Amino acid sequence: MRDGLRALFCAVCFVLLLAGCGRQDEPLVRQESFVFGTRVEVLVYGQTPERGNAAAAEVLREFDRLHRSFHAWQPSQLTALNEAIAVGKSLEVSKELAGLIRDSQAVAERGDGLFDPGIGRLIALWGFQNDEFKAQLPDPARLAEWQAARPSIGDLRLNGRRVGSRNRMVALDFGGYLKGVALDHAAALLKARGVHDALINIGGNVMALGSKGGKPWRVGIQHPRAPEPLASLDLRDGEAIGTSGDYQRYFELDGQRYCHLLDPRTGAPSRDTQAVTILLTPGAGDEGRTEGEGNIGMRSDALSKPLFIAGARWLEEARKLGIDQALRVDAAGTVYVTPALQARLKMEKSDVKLVVSALPLE
Known part of the structure; x- marks a missing residue:
């Protein structure tokens, strides 16, 4: 498990390593905490230190409230x-x-x-x-x-x-959903405080507001088997990325990795995928959604799970969900990426096998 925690720390660090770099005199405020079982970070740009710190602190308090209110195994x-x-x-x-x-x-x-x-x-x-x-x-x-x-x-x-x-065996666990909800809450709180340039990261689930001094927020996508970024990309205003991986919460037994991403069909951990990252832009994946589903942070978190668990059928699942920007690392380490996302990525690792895969036709 210590390896999993180390990978988790690296995942968060590398997501924001690219976004957080800058001059010491930049109007950039950063606050972090440990919530939802992961490291979270809020970056606010273009505000005075007092206003920026107050806004970031309010976001972290809201994260803590959500975590305590909807905890799956502590009283809530x-x-x-x-x-x-x-x-x-x-x-x-x-x-x-x-x-x-x-x-x-x-x-x-x-x-x-x-x-x-x-x-x-x-x-x-x-x-x-x-x-x-x-x-x-x-x-x-x-x-x-x-x-x-x-x-x-x-x-x-x-x-x-x-x-x-009607089924007494149902028990709710919002672990694969609440981080995305928290992203949406954070965006609303920041905008209400007059903050329009910020980056919010919750364990690799990231949302961008505005820009960083007129430049897009640049973030990294964690390599699932190395403490370094696999790729990087610029996030534009209102965009969110959601990542599901087998490298944060897992254990190993007799040489087999068992991750926390469970397939409801089999009752066992999914074993065909190392990581999936999806990028949602405002309005993407809206087909057939409810009003509540329009929250882009929540959808970026929740919708990465079906693609992860679908394994080799990930492209079919992406098409159904209206997702055209996605990346998958399969169990062998091959990186598959849709053309729409490939056009925006900068690969940071040159020794990976990269396959550009188009969504299937309906």
């Missing part, structure tokens, strides 16, 4: 709902939680169920609902019980703010 609104579902009861939840459930249900449906925040019990069985996890496989009997029940966030029923489930 989410654990209270999961406990009620487990005993066959419904629960009236906050307006905010009801909205998160509706939005995540819509995204899960669009992603063919490959992204499913209703598999919290499965995540716990694999030991990933802990700050530190052991290198051990889940109990076969309990895993078989979960697979037989096939719980899904689609099993939840909302009546206003009252939530119940």
Whole structure:
């Protein structure tokens, strides 16, 4: 697990290494914290130190509020709902939680169920609902019980703010979703404070506002097997990148890597992909979305999961989701990139096998 934490630290550092470089006299404020199980960083440009620090601090407080309110295994609104579902009861939840459930249900449906925040019990069985996890496989009997029940966030029923489930095995875990929600909250808070030039990074999920002194924010995409960037690109105003990788939360047993990205179809960690990065521009991937799904940060986080879990079918999944800028590193280390993203990338590693792959026709 120490290797995973080291890779996590490097991933965040390299994402912002390119974005944060500059003169010491630049009007750039930086604050960081450790939230959502990862290192987060907020960069504010063009403000006085007082205004910039106040805005960044407000963002970090909001991150902490979201983390505590919707924690999957420490007492929170989410654990209270999961406990009620487990005993066959419904629960009236906050307006905010009801909205998160509706939005995540819509995204899960669009992603063919490959992204499913209703598999919290499965995540716990694999030991990933802990700050530190052991290198051990889940109990076969309990895993078989979960697979037989096939719980899904689609099993939840909302009546206003009252939530119940027809399947008692459903347990919510917003680990693959909440970081993107937090990006959207951060952008709204910064704009409300008059900050229009900023970069927000939550463990490799990044959103750009405005520019850095008239120049785009330049960020790196972490190499999944080396402490260095695989590629870099300029982020424009309102764009967000979401990355899912097997190098942050994982354990190794008998030479096999088991990551926290679980396939709801099999109940096991996905093994065909090392990393997926998607780039969303304002308006991209909007086809068939709900109003809540329009939040670009949330979608950049959630929609990278179906592409990761789809494995070799990642391009088909990308087409369904309206994503035309994506990169995938497969289990062998080959880098596949769509033409639209390849046109914007600068490859930082020259020794990788790069394949430009067009989206399939409908």
